[in-house]
Amino acid sequence: MTFDDLLIHARGLVAGRRRSxxxxxxxxxxxxxxxxxxxxxxxxxxxERWVAHVPMDGFHLADAELDRLGLRERKGAPGTFDAAGYAALLGRLREEVDGTVYAPGFERVLEQPIAGAIPVPPTARLVVTEGNYLLLGTGAWARVRAQLDEVWFCELDEDERIRRLIARHEEFGKGHDEAVAWVLGTDQRNADLVAAGxxxxxxxxxxxxxxGV
Ligand SMILES: Nc1ncnc2c1ncn2[C@@H]1O[C@H](COP(=O)(O)OP(=O)(O)O)[C@@H](O)[C@H]1O
Ligand SMILES: [Mg+2]
Structure with missing residues (x-):
């Protein structure tokens, strides 16, 4: 498999007037x-902008809501996202092809979602969405999977994944020890759930x- 094979495969997902x-x-x-x-x-x-990028990250619950639920320390776990809202937006993206549909973004320094950040224009025939729990299959995540034509799984050697993840947390403001603790604790529990899919x-x-490079 080469990267060009992925491009060919992705182009093949689009047929007729339907948005994929x-x-x-x-x-x-x-x-x-x-x-x-x-x-x-x-x-x-x-x-032409016929492909749009809509990350699942925009469906993180806000910190204020995580505090109310007592889930702030679990941020990134399946229950800290609005999975039903994500499934509903994916449904709208499939149906509403005549006008711009707005998706929420995610701000990495604030670590908060921002409504209305990502416009998906009528020209978009393919939406690429990405996130941890697309293959989880439980609760509202099953509704998310039902809106996806295909799901690809991004695989990376575990040591290298952890190295990159610690570096990314440091880049966005965490100290080294804090980044390591977060990656080996909260993030690792989430990673194990994802790997099962x-x-x-x-x-x-x-x-x-x-x-990527
Ligand atoms: N091929 C690569 N080589 C080195 N670093 C990479 C490569 N691809 C991605 N990264 C870095 O690894 C980190 C994680 O990648 P990212 O795409 O954000 O992963 P995810 O969205 O799955 O959490 C980012 O900081 C990114 O810049
Ligand atoms: Mg990401």
Whole structure:
């Protein structure tokens, strides 16, 4: 498999007037966002913006709500996202192809979602969405999976994934010890949940494709 094979496969998901949605799942730090960004950039290289990028990250609950629920220390776990809202937005993206549909973004320094941050224009024929729990299959996450034409699983060697994830937390403001503790604690529990979904993916994308660089 090469990166060009992925591009061909992604183009093949679009047929007729229908808008398609491709999901990319994987553990924290596995490279989902980087892969999605690269796919979208390469597919849109011809000019028209026919591919849009809508991360699951925009459906993080706000810190104030996590505090109310007593889940602030579990941030990133399945129960700290608005999964039903995400499924509903994916449904709207499939149905509402005549006007711009807005998706929420996620601000990494604030670590908070921001409504109305991502416009999906009528020209978008393919939406690439990515996040940890696309293959979880429990509760509202099953409704998320039902809105996806295919789900790819982003795979990365565990040591390298942890190294990159610690580096990313440091880049966005955590001290080294805090970053290590978070990655080996909260993030690792989430990573184990995600890894269990690998077998349900339509395609496993090996890190050796190195789409990001
Ligand atoms: N091929 C690569 N080589 C080195 N670092 C990478 C590569 N791909 C991604 N990264 C870095 O690893 C970190 C995690 O990647 P990211 O795409 O954010 O993962 P995810 O969205 O799955 O959490 C980011 O800081 C990113 O810049
Ligand atoms: Mg990401």
């Amino acid at each position: 949605v491709l999901g990319i799942a994987g553990s924290p730090g596995a490279g989902k966002t980087t892969l999605a960004q690269t796919l979208v950039r390469e597919l849109n290289a011809s000019g 690998r077998d349900r993916a339509d395609l496993v994308v090996p890190a050796s494709l190195d789409a």
